[in-house]
Amino acid sequence: MAHDDVDEDGIIIDYEDNDVNGMIQAVMRENPEAARKFLVHTPAIMAKKAESRGTKRKNALNDDGPSKPKGKGKKKTLDDSDVDELPPSITYYIFIPKLIPVTSSKRCRSKVVEEDKFIQRGPFTIPMVAPYSELLHAIAAALPCPSENILETQILWKPKKPKNAEKMEDKAPSARQILLYMPAPAKPLEETLSWDTDNVPPPAFDFSELVPVGASDSVQQQKIAFNKATKDHREELEETYPIGNHPSFPQLRVFKQPKAGFLFELNNSRMGVWSAGMGAGTADVTTLPDSRFFDAAQRIKIVPVTPATPAPVPALALAPPPAPAVAPPQPSTSLTDVLLATLLTQNGGGGGGVLGALFPHLNLPAPAAPPPLIPQSRTAPPSPVKQHSVTLEIFCTNYGIDETQYTLLKDVGFLPGDQTDSALSEDLRSAGFTLFGWKRIHNANLRFKTDLAAGRFN
Structure with a gap:
């Protein structure tokens, strides 16, 4: 209440x-x-x-009164009835896996790039509200193949990894993207006739793209491309150095180095290296490229020919020597003489001379003379560096010594094979040598001594 x-x-x-x-x-x-x-x-x-x-x-703010200032209003948007919006679309990419290459061993296996594992088809864009049959027709047109040959049950879709990866290029950047992974379409059992195209066969899927490119095929293609690129330079070298250009080797194509006089056989490998150097601009017809194929160890080694031994002159037949005169009979030896000789032999080791003098008719062997004394040599052992005629210019050419180091070595009077020390002395430093430059010269001198002992500079 x-x-x-x-x-x-x-x-x-x-x-x-x-x-x-x-x-x-x-x-x-x-x-x-x-x-x-x-x-x-x-x-x-x-x-x-x-x-x-x-x-x-x-x-x-929306009031239209005269005393209140009108604020900045929000831009009005058009209604859905005024503008017809396009339905959302999806862009599809098709990836078909290639066959796995067969290798003979683990060493032949190389890491396969991700792009080489699949065959890519597409992209194509269809509306999101399109039926499933339209998607199949679009896939068949992108492969291309008949729709009934598509293995629908084995089609998988995967997102692009990582999630923040850039979108793949397509003609609709605002569309959604889907990656379809599917096997190759089935091969038709029999070719269908296209009656409406005047017997022109429809486009078919290229199954040869599924076969991976092997290592041998890749190497063969590289060889073909290399021979094609160096064909002109190789022909120029063949004209300059024909087969039989050296009298000592009538069946070979030979190049003679002007400075050192070394001979190199221009086989297929050296011709390829030389022509590649000419193409790169590092060599010409008369200048060799910087390669191990033209190292001093790869030159033609001429074996010195020993003079033939003259045949022996046959000896003249001489008259047979006269028969030796019959020796006079030896006097008999009594039992007493034999016993006396036995006793003398057992008592003294050197009684052979005495027995021979007492009993000349026993024919005892003469005592062996002592071996002559060999006088010991007091001379020093021979030097490890053999006598040679290798000049400083040949030494620098074969062991990669540049012109600056060659001039410094010539100024200090260095000859190949001289005794050198690995440390850089003050005299050498004042002469202009650097630490690493002298180490290279010292190592080259050691290699020269080894090559000289092996007979490479005959």
Whole structure:
């Protein structure tokens, strides 16, 4: 039951029985400052108040009153009824795996690039709302093959990895992209006749692309490309150095080095290296390229021919020698002489000479003479470096010593095979040699001594 009360100031408060909310609101109207201290600020209340404030501000901005300035309004967008939006589309990429190459051993296996594992077809774009039959027709046109030859149950789709990878190029950059992985289409059992194209066969899938390119095929292709690129330079070398150009080798094509006089057989490998150097601009018809095929160790080694031994002159037939005279009969030896000789032999080891003097008719062997004493040589051992005629110019040419080092070696009077030290002395430093330059010269001199001992500079 509602009833009225009168407070001290004479204000009438209307509330019903047990109407607590009415009483609180009446007190808040009377003392707003005191009631604000007890106001509860919950997130829901604050969000609701913020929403109401935004609504009031928006209504104030949209008001066309003359006293209020009009704020910058949001650009209005056209309704869906005014513009016909295109339906979303999907761009498809087809990947067909190639056959796995067969290798004979693990050494022949090389890492296959990801692009070489698949045959790519497409892309093609169709609307997202297109039926499944339209997708099959698009796949058949991209392969190309008849739709019934597509192995539908083995088609898989995969996302591009990683997820943040760039999109693949296509004609619709805003379209969604899907990668389809599927096997090659089935081969038709019999060729179908295309009656509507005047017996022109329809485009078919190229199954030869599934066969991987082997290592031998790749090497053969590289050889063919190399021979084609160096054909002109090779023909120029063949004209300059024909077969039989050296009298000592009538069946070979030979090049003679002008400085060192070394002879090199221009076989197929050396002709290829030389023609490649001419193509690169590092060699010409008379200048060899910098290659191990034209190293001093690869030259033609001429074996010195030993003079033939003259046939022996037949000896003249001589008269037979006269028959030896019959020796006079030896005196007989008694038993006493034999016993005496035996005793002398057993008692002393060197009694052969005495017995021979006492009993000359026994024919005892003469005592063996002692071996002659061989006098020991007091001369020093021979030098390890043999006598040679290799000049400093030939030494620098064969062991890669440049012109600057050649001039410095010539100034200090160095000859190939001289005793050198690995450390750079002050005299050599003052002469102009550097640390690493002298180490190269020292190592080249050691190699020269080894080659000279092996007979490479005959």
